[in-house]
Amino acid sequence: MSEAAEFRADTRAWLQENCPPDARGNGVIPWGSSKIELPTDSRVWLENMANKGWTVPTWPKEYGGAALDSAQYLILMEELRRINARAPLTGRGVYYIGPTILEFGTDEQKARWLPGMARGDGGWCMGYSEPGAGSDLASLSTKAVREGDQYIINGRKTWTSEAMYGDYIFALARTDSTVAKHDGISLILIDMNQPGVQVRPIRLISGDSPFCETLFEDATARVSDIIGPVNGGWTVGKRLLQYERSMHAGINISGTQGRVVDTPLSEIFSGLLPTADDSSRILDNDQRSTLLNQQMRHRAYEITQRRAIEETQARAPGFTSSVLKLIGTRLKQERDELHLAALGFDGLGWEGEDIPKEALKHTRTWLQNKSLTIAGGTAEIQLNIIAKRVLGLPDA
Numbered sequence: 001m002s003e004a005a006e007f008r009a010d011t012r013a014w015l016q017e018n019c020p021p022d023a024r025g026n027g028v029i030p031w032g033s034s035k036i037e038l039p040t041d042s043r044v045w046l047e048n049m050a051n052k053g054w055t056v057p058t059w060p061k062e063y064g065g066a067a068l069d070s071a072q073y074l075i076l077m078e079e080l081r082r083i084n085a086r087a088p089l090t091g092r093g094v095y096y097i098g099p100t101i102l103e104f105g106t107d108e109q110k111a112r113w114l115p116g117m118a119r120g121d122g123g124w125c126m127g128y129s130e131p132g133a134g135s136d137l138a139s140l141s142t143k144a145v146r147e148g149d150q151y152i153i154n155g156r157k158t159w160t161s162e163a164m165y166g167d168y169i170f171a172l173a174r175t176d177s178t179v180a181k182h183d184g185i186s187l188i189l190i191d192m193n194q195p196g197v198q199v200r201p202i203r204l205i206s207g208d209s210p211f212c213e214t215l216f217e218d219a220t221a222r223v224s225d226i227i228g229p230v231n232g233g234w235t236v237g238k239r240l241l242q243y244e245r246s247m248h249a250g251i252n253i254s255g256t257q258g259r260v261v262d263t264p265l266s267e268i269f270s271g272l273l274p275t276a277d278d279s280s281r282i283l284d285n286d287q288r289s290t291l292l293n294q295q296m297r298h299r300a301y302e303i304t305q306r307r308a309i310e311e312t313q314a315r316a317p318g319f320t321s322s323v324l325k326l327i328g329t330r331l332k333q334e335r336d337e338l339h340l341a342a343l344g345f346d347g348l349g350w351e352g353e354d355i356p357k358e359a360l361k362h363t364r365t366w367l368q369n370k371s372l373t374i375a376g377g378t379a380e381i382q383l384n385i386i387a388k389r390v391l392g393l394p395d396a
């Protein structure tokens with residue numbers, strides 16, 4: 001038996017034994033928050049995978065991974081998909097800041113932060129955006145001032161996802177205000193469980209509060225918790241954004257099972273559109289060709305995702321993440337529009353007994369997914385990056 005075949009057989013046997021039946025299919029995926037209680041299946045699955053080093057399979061063993069090479073990593077992903085296993089762990093720890101620490105952190109920082117992250121000890125938030133700094137992130141004004149062996153942080157972040165459940169936040173802060181704006185920024189890790197960090201949920205029109213404002217009022221962080229060079233945070237912070245975009249693009253290869261499996265279009269539309277009596281052929285020519293076109297582009301996208309993962313050999317992608325994020329999020333939004341159109345009048349409802357629950361759910365998903373082309377850098381910003389960094393076009 002070849003080495004790859006042997007690895008596959010061992011992996012399959014191990015998963016059979018250690019992936020609880022309830023951890024297959026939809027369910028709760030932990031992201032490390034100590035403030036959210038997990039159902040037993042999700043907790044056991046996380047523990048089993050963490051013990052094996054497979055929450056972050058490509059990370060070095062000393063930091064909680066299993067040091068899998070790219071071939072082994074792809075086999076593991078295939079075997080997880082085969083049994084429809086949920087990701088054991090997700091979130092900004094293992095997806096964003098973990099790989100950034102692996103790339104830029106000192107040995108001491110890696111040893112201090114990564115093993116806990118791999119076990120899902122602590123939920124991480126992202127403190128980048130501010131009321132006056134979104135796409136133009138380098139205009140941020142949160143300040144971190146050194147006093148002895150710590151930094152004192154003051155400022156206000158906004159759109160901090162899930163901050164009400166966060167334990168730690170990685171934030172970009174200004175550590176030198178006397179130099180050009182890109183040159184005085186540092187990436188700093190901050191414990192959220194301290195009086196100097198306050199979160200205020202932002203209530204959306206839907207009634208949900210997935211975001212918060214995060215206020216730093218004399219919050220403290222250790223000097224040794226700056227990742228990368230002091231005042232060199234712009235480069236480090238931009239790299240982290242590539243990890244974030246890779247996650248949005250479904251090519252997250254920084255450890256966990258990154259690909260989100262979409263429900264097949266045929267399943268979504270079954271029963272919604274009039275079909276010929278003797279087959280499932282959609283009668284309306286326009287609807288049929290629009291759907292087919294979507295399906296083909298979606299398939300092409302999936303193949304390109306896979307190629308990106310294989311080409312990067314289970315290491316972090318660069319500007320590919322911008323291209324795939326842009327295309328993937330737009331495809332998803334188009335798909336939502338098609339679904340909404342197919343729902344007809346049921347797709348116009350927001351609440352009410354007369355409208356089927358599934359239709360109401362979709363309308364909310366359609367609205368929520370409008371944020372896909374904003375979060376992690378807007379579509380226009382991805383186009384700017386592609387124009388400048390991939391096509392080499394001059395700055396306008």
Ligand SMILES: Cc1cc2nc3c(=O)[nH]c(=O)nc-3n(C[C@H](O)[C@H](O)[C@H](O)COP(=O)(O)OP(=O)(O)OC[C@H]3O[C@@H](n4cnc5c(N)ncnc54)[C@H](O)[C@@H]3O)c2cc1C
Nearest residue numbers: 126127128129134135159160161371374375376377378380
């Ligand atoms: C679901 C979601 C989750 C988020 N979670 C977090 C989080 O956890 N932490 C965090 O820090 N932030 C988070 N954000 C914030 C997100 O990063 C910002 O919304 C995003 O970077 C855009 O910034 P902005 O909202 O200030 O819009 P702006 O930057 O004000 O942009 C407004 C519009 O102008 C366009 N525009 C701006 N500059 C240019 C340009 N140079 N060229 C062309 N067009 C331009 C934009 O594309 C956009 O259409 C989240 C956002 C969403 C939607």
